[in-house]
Amino acid sequence: MNLANVRILGGEPVDIRIDGGVIAEIGPGVAASPSAGETVDAQGAIALPGLVDLHTHLREPGREDAETVQTGTQSAARGGYTAVHAMANTSPVADTAGVVEQVWRLGREFAHCDVHPVGAVTVGLEGRQLAELGAMADSAARVRVFSDDGKCVDDAVLMRRALEYVKAFDGVIAQHAQEPRLTSGAQMNEGVVSGRLGLTGWPAVAEEAIIARDCLLAAHVGSRLHVCHVSTAGSVDILRWAKSKGWNVTAEVTPHHLLLTDDLVEESPVGAYNPIYKVNPPLRTRADVEALRAALADGTIDVVATDHAPHPVEDKETEWSAAAMGMVGLETALSVVQEAMVETGLLDWAGVAERMSVAPARIGRLGGHGRPIEVGAPANLTLYDPSVRTKVDPAAFASKSRNTPYEGMTLPGRVVATFLRGRPTVLEGKLV
Amino acid sequence: MKRHLISAGDLAKDDALLILDTAEEMARVSERSIKKLPTLRGRTVVNLFFEDSTRTRISFEAAAKRLSADVINFSAKGSSVSKGESLKDTALTLEAMGADAVVIRHSASGAPHRLANWVRGSVLNAGDGTHEHPTQALLDAFSMRRRLGNLDGRNVTIVGDVLHSRVARSNVLLLHTLGAQVTLVAPPTLLPVSVGTWPCEVSYDLDAVLPKSDVVMMLRVQKERMNAAYFPSEREYSRRYGLDRDRFAKMPDDAIVMHPGPMNRGMEIAAEVADSARSTIVEQVANGVTIRMAVLYLLLGGETA
Numbered sequence: 093m094n095l096a097n098v099r100i101l102g103g104e105p106v107d108i109r110i111d112g113g114v115i116a117e118i119g120p121g122v123a124a125s126p127s128a129g130e131t132v133d134a135q136g137a138i139a140l141p142g143l144v145d146l147h148t149h150l151r152e153p154g155r156e157d158a159e160t161v162q163t164g165t166q167s168a169a170r171g172g173y174t175a176v177h178a179m180a181n182t183s184p185v186a187d188t189a190g191v192v193e194q195v196w197r198l199g200r201e202f203a204h205c206d207v208h209p210v211g212a213v214t215v216g217l218e219g220r221q222l223a224e225l226g227a228m229a230d231s232a233a234r235v236r237v238f239s240d241d242g243k244c245v246d247d248a249v250l251m252r253r254a255l256e257y258v259k260a261f262d263g264v265i266a267q268h269a270q271e272p273r274l275t276s277g278a279q280m281n282e283g284v285v286s287g288r289l290g291l292t293g294w295p296a297v298a299e300e301a302i303i304a305r306d307c308l309l310a311a312h313v314g315s316r317l318h319v320c321h322v323s324t325a326g327s328v329d330i331l332r333w334a335k336s337k338g339w340n341v342t343a344e345v346t347p348h349h350l351l352l353t354d355d356l357v358e359e360s361p362v363g364a365y366n367p368i369y370k371v372n373p374p375l376r377t378r379a380d381v382e383a384l385r386a387a388l389a390d391g392t393i394d395v396v397a398t399d400h401a402p403h404p405v406e407d408k409e410t411e412w413s414a415a416a417m418g419m420v421g422l423e424t425a426l427s428v429v430q431e432a433m434v435e436t437g438l439l440d441w442a443g444v445a446e447r448m449s450v451a452p453a454r455i456g457r458l459g460g461h462g463r464p465i466e467v468g469a470p471a472n473l474t475l476y477d478p479s480v481r482t483k484v485d486p487a488a489f490a491s492k493s494r495n496t497p498y499e500g501m502t503l504p505g506r507v508v509a510t511f512l513r514g515r516p517t518v519l520e521g522k523l524v
Numbered sequence: 525m526k527r528h529l530i531s532a533g534d535l536a537k538d539d540a541l542l543i544l545d546t547a548e549e550m551a552r553v554s555e556r557s558i559k560k561l562p563t564l565r566g567r568t569v570v571n572l573f574f575e576d577s578t579r580t581r582i583s584f585e586a587a588a589k590r591l592s593a594d595v596i597n598f599s600a601k602g603s604s605v606s607k608g609e610s611l612k613d614t615a616l617t618l619e620a621m622g623a624d625a626v627v628i629r630h631s632a633s634g635a636p637h638r639l640a641n642w643v644r645g646s647v648l649n650a651g652d653g654t655h656e657h658p659t660q661a662l663l664d665a666f667s668m669r670r671r672l673g674n675l676d677g678r679n680v681t682i683v684g685d686v687l688h689s690r691v692a693r694s695n696v697l698l699l700h701t702l703g704a705q706v707t708l709v710a711p712p713t714l715l716p717v718s719v720g721t722w723p724c725e726v727s728y729d730l731d732a733v734l735p736k737s738d739v740v741m742m743l744r745v746q747k748e749r750m751n752a753a754y755f756p757s758e759r760e761y762s763r764r765y766g767l768d769r770d771r772f773a774k775m776p777d778d779a780i781v782m783h784p785g786p787m788n789r790g791m792e793i794a795a796e797v798a799d800s801a802r803s804t805i806v807e808q809v810a811n812g813v814t815i816r817m818a819v820l821y822l823l824l825g826g827e828t829a
Contacts, residue, residue, distance in 0.1 A: 279633075282717060282718075283717070283718055284718040284721050286716070286718070287716030287717065287718035287719060287721070287722070288693070288718075288722075289633055289634065289655060290633040290652075290653055290654035290655030290656065290688075290690060290693060291633050291634070291653075291654075291655075292654075293716070293717065295717075363637060363638075363640075363641055364634060364637040365633070365634025365635075365637045365638055366638075406610065409610070409612050410610060410611060410612070410638070411611055411630065411632035411634065411635045411638055412632060412633065412634045412638070413632040413633070413634075413653070414611075414632065
């Protein structure tokens with residue numbers, strides 16, 4: 093397989109020859125050589141290292157009506173991803189070697205992208221007793237990222253123990269930072285809009301207090317901490333401070349927190365109180381969005397992670413307070429990042445590659461992903477055409493669910509092709 | 525006027541004055557021995573109540589019936605709703621029955637907005653969660669106007685659990701539209717953190733505000749707020765924010781006392797204050813029917829009698 097006329101990280105057009113799942117040759121005219129086999133003309137598309145998502149909800153086992161490993165990984169491939177981390181809040185919870193191996197095997201079977209299960213930190217996500225983290229680490233799934241995502245490990249002692257324990261196998265605790273007492277019954281960002289709408293507020297401090305505590309704990313025990321879906325300007329300040337101390341703390345931001353604000357709950361094309369905008373953590377203010385963009389640009393936030401959270405229609409077509417929290421995101425992530433970060437001049441394509449592939453692969457300890465596009469590296473590649481603008485059409489998603497906040501919005505860019513170890517999973521924007 | 529009445533903020537000043545003036549005419553009907561107009565004959569009004577509120581429901585029912593509308597009372601309790609039917613399916617059922625207006629009371633803020641996506645008829649918000657209760661604000665404004673005349677420049681003080689009060693939200697918006705100066709008084713725990721952006725003044729000191737108030741509106745304090753530690757005890761709340769006889773004496777002689785009901789006598793309001801001649805509490809109930817007649821009449825654009 094050869095790729096002709098690709099611009100690596102947006103550079104000058106070159107050809108790439110792939111052999112045995114590995115990049116064999118890079119240079120002008122490589123694809124035209126007589127020995128070359130099948131060639132894909134990329135027509136000047138940008139080549140990025142295959143995207144890696146640190147935060148995906150595949151819903152299987154348990155909520156196959158919302159998503160399955162098959163549809164979720166198809167969705168990932170269409171979004172340009174070659175690896176996803178499948179969150180543990182399934183039913184049963186991914187808190188044993190058995191469940192993580194099942195999810196990992198399903199990913200291998202369908203082979204649209206690599207599936208790396210995230211293990212639960214505590215049994216049943218209940219925040220009482222550590223799950224068998226070592227067994228999950230030693231399983232075929234080789235789990236390195238552990239998270240009770242959806243719930244916060246709010247018990248300080250349990251969090252300390254988890255941070256310490258995973259050091260034995262180079263694991264990381266990915267914390268969903270949400271102080272539960274401060275967010276009891278919370279419905280949306282606590283601020284001007286929640287006050288007017290009479291929806292129970294979700295204060296920024298509920299996130300920031302946990303992040304501050306966890307940074308201090310991680311420093312104290314010398315462990316790796318990863319902070320999921322950072323959503324406030326205050327969180328950014330705390331992370332910047334923790335990093336300035338040299339502490340081993342990383343953080344992610346979702347595409348939607350880089351683009352959308354809580355005003356949409358009051359006024360949007362789809363009407364007030366539309367739960368399509370209901371998400372955890374909630375959409376925040378314009379000032380928060382600006383702070384998150386700046387933090388992603390300067391490296392305070394390391395990673396863009398989708399928090400792809402599929403839900404069936406009936407879980408969103410309800411009153412606000414009855415609706416499920418979450419948005420699908422795999423198939424729009426790169427476009428949203430282009431809109432929020434590239435079009436604004438905050439990141440170049442090398443920066444996008446770092447934050448959507450290299451850094452998440454490093455945090456998840458995935459050796460085969462997030463490598464520079466160079467001879468000898470596994471051919472995990474995403475070809476992306478940033479020059480087009482299209483209207484988001486949820487009916488075209490590979491995901492089983494349609495709960496996107498971007499329906500009808502015009503966003504830039506399109507994933508042209510995705511290659512997993514040299515094999516195309518997407519060509520001309522369509523699943524192979 | 526808009527097709528729905530969901531927020532008091534939907535009403536421009538002209539709309540609000542039109543409703544109040546129409547209500548004056550409706551009040552004259554209510555004084556007749558035969559209290560019925562043929563205006564909405566053949567129109568169907570559904571009272572869709574997901575929350576128990578007999579007072580509000582019968583007020584809307586009386587208003588619709590006095591305008592000769594057909595009234596269907598749909599109570600969520602004991603209906604398919606309690607068996608898990610969604611708001612959307614309930615809405616589609618009502619739509620199929622040909623409801624011209626749906627009066628909705630719901631414990632979820634924003635439920636009337638959602639309903640309006642699924643029905644063609646007018647949606648009237650009869651109280652949604654901790655969001656709004658616009659007809660309550662209209663009847664309050666109507667009651668004030670009857671006692672005090674024009675509300676422009678009048679000082680209205682609203683006291684109590686503003687954070688959870690749909691009555692307070694609607695009153696602040698409507699009274700601001702009508703040119704009144706609103707002051708909210710509450711313990712800081714019972715005010716939204718963003719209250720500084722609202723078109724009103726805020727004070728923690730009831731005694732300081734009373735002497736310059738033309739209207740003092742006391743809000744009901746829900747028992748469950750006490751358990752959630754919004755304030756230390758009922759007695760402390762009552763001492764600091766209750767309208768007792770001594771405080772009542774600090775009000776100007778012609779100032780009035782209001783309460784949307786139901787009252788906790790002895791908690792936010794002393795019995796003798798509630799029962800005084802300057803209390804409008806009973807009038808508010810009567811005015812509720814009148815104002816709801818005016819709203820139904822204007823929203824459904826009934827042919828002139």
